[in-house]
Amino acid sequence: MANVRALAAQTLFQVVDKGNSLSTQLPYASQKLPLKDRALLQQICYGVLRYLPSLENYCQQLLEQPLRGKRRVFQFLLYVGIYQLQHMRVPAHAAVAETVNALKPLGAPGMKGLVNAVLRNFQRQQATLEQSANDILVCQYNHPSWFIKKLQAAYPDSWAEILEANQKQAPMWLRVNQRHDHTQAYSARLDQAEIDHILCNEYEDGILLTHPVDVTKLPDFAHGACSVQDAAAQMAARLLAPQDGDNILDACAAPGGKTCHILELADANVTALDADEKRLERVADNLNRLSLEADCVHGLADEPNNWWQGELFDRILLDVPCSATGVIRRHPDIKWLRRATDIDELAALQAKILDEIWPLLKPGGTLVYATCSVLPQENHQQISAFLSRTGDAQHIALHPEDKIEQPGLQLLPGTTDGFYYAKIQKQ
Numbered sequence: 001m002a003n004v005r006a007l008a009a010q011t012l013f014q015v016v017d018k019g020n021s022l023s024t025q026l027p028y029a030s031q032k033l034p035l036k037d038r039a040l041l042q043q044i045c046y047g048v049l050r051y052l053p054s055l056e057n058y059c060q061q062l063l064e065q066p067l068r069g070k071r072r073v074f075q076f077l078l079y080v081g082i083y084q085l086q087h088m089r090v091p092a093h094a095a096v097a098e099t100v101n102a103l104k105p106l107g108a109p110g111m112k113g114l115v116n117a118v119l120r121n122f123q124r125q126q127a128t129l130e131q132s133a134n135d136i137l138v139c140q141y142n143h144p145s146w147f148i149k150k151l152q153a154a155y156p157d158s159w160a161e162i163l164e165a166n167q168k169q170a171p172m173w174l175r176v177n178q179r180h181d182h183t184q185a186y187s188a189r190l191d192q193a194e195i196d197h198i199l200c201n202e203y204e205d206g207i208l209l210t211h212p213v214d215v216t217k218l219p220d221f222a223h224g225a226c227s228v229q230d231a232a233a234q235m236a237a238r239l240l241a242p243q244d245g246d247n248i249l250d251a252c253a254a255p256g257g258k259t260c261h262i263l264e265l266a267d268a269n270v271t272a273l274d275a276d277e278k279r280l281e282r283v284a285d286n287l288n289r290l291s292l293e294a295d296c297v298h299g300l301a302d303e304p305n306n307w308w309q310g311e312l313f314d315r316i317l318l319d320v321p322c323s324a325t326g327v328i329r330r331h332p333d334i335k336w337l338r339r340a341t342d343i344d345e346l347a348a349l350q351a352k353i354l355d356e357i358w359p360l361l362k363p364g365g366t367l368v369y370a371t372c373s374v375l376p377q378e379n380h381q382q383i384s385a386f387l388s389r390t391g392d393a394q395h396i397a398l399h400p401e402d403k404i405e406q407p408g409l410q411l412l413p414g415t416t417d418g419f420y421y422a423k424i425q426k427q
């Protein structure tokens with residue numbers, strides 16, 4: 001029988017040391033476990049990734065030397081044990097015993113003494129260890145130093161709040177399929193199913209669930225009555241304002257959340273383009289569940305000559321590849337997989353996509369640029385530079401503070417995810 005803590009240690013090793021994403025590693029490990037243990041595996045992996053610098057710091061104090069090479073996975077097992085002692089409501093004796101039990105499936109029963117000693121010492125010295133870690137900024141906020149510095153520069157008054165929001169569990173938002181039910185009507189169906197939720201007038205299609213629920217419990221989910229999508233992501237299709245008969249390009253479409261939303265709002269001809277063939281399959285799956293149709297095309301947005309048939313588009317959504325620093329609370333592995341140098345590379349790709357896609361838009365047509373990033377380089381600085389070098393691009397304000405000097409709307413993580421939007425019209 002697979003052991004949850006052993007699988008957690010192996011998964012964390014794969015993510016942090018080997019650079020694999022949690023969204024690929026977690027399903028792989030989960031399938032080895034009975035259903036009832038899968039939530040615990042997820043909770044432990046998310047938790048360790050949220051608090052990694054502090055956990056590393058405690059182990060530095062508690063071990064004579066870090067575990068290296070083949071023993072590296074046991075270093076992660078120690079993080080798993082300490083995370084349970086510090087943050088989970090597992091009785092301490094059970095947390096220690098279960099962590100030690102994970103050594104057998106990991107093939108190292110001989111390390112029992114060491115793991116036991118480290119966890120017991122953590123318990124004894126917890127207050128002092130926490131206090132000394134708290135004096136180190138990276139451990140206090142549990143984010144990489146390069147990212148803290150970038151946020152401090154961009155948000156001198158609110159950087160700490162953003163970091164704190166990233167440490168919280170993200171809420172679950174639903175997007176109601178307006179072809180199926182209006183938002184109010186679906187809210188009544190949730191009431192009948194005794195699913196607590198909040199209606200927020202700001203988001204026409206959005207419902208905030210008070211507690212996350214399994215999608216199979218949502219009325220008519222399988223038949224496309226709703227989708228799970230953060231309220232910030234739901235703004236894309238509304239800002240694009242698709243009309244019946246429009247020819248629309250969703251240039252970075254996978255897994256298709258925004259493609260489907262566009263089609264829920266209008267009978268439009270949508271081309272859903274993505275660079276990743278595997279992820280495009282998920283666009284097809286989502287369209288299928290919602291009984292919608294789009295033309296799914298495998299290709300690069302920065303190389304339209306390889307796939308574009310020559311017809312201009314009325315509207316274009318550019319939900320570009322980005323640092324995803326606005327969705328860290330949903331994907332805490334981003335903190336450890338991203339590097340400072342990635343930001344320049346991503347910004348260069350985003351600029352290229354903007355320049356290559358712009359000629360495909362009809363005069364009078366609308367382009368919506370979106371990222372789930374909180375970094376200005378990918379957001380308002382990117383759009384400012386595009387507007388200055390593109391003579392026929394006109395900035396459309398999304399709110400009173402959306403000015404040409406700092407264009408767009410920046411949402412920070414809180415009620416919604418961190419997102420950025422800018423709207424541009426072709427003259």
Ligand SMILES: C[S@@+](CC[C@H](N)C(=O)[O-])C[C@H]1O[C@@H](n2cnc3c(N)ncnc32)[C@H](O)[C@@H]1O
Nearest residue numbers: 252253254255256257258275276300301319321
């Ligand atoms: C932010 S995600 C898009 C999310 C999607 N719009 C949704 O709402 O479900 C960015 C997507 O861009 C794709 N991508 C990365 N580089 C690309 C490129 N050069 N051209 C087109 N798509 C690209 C990635 O495969 C990824 O699916």
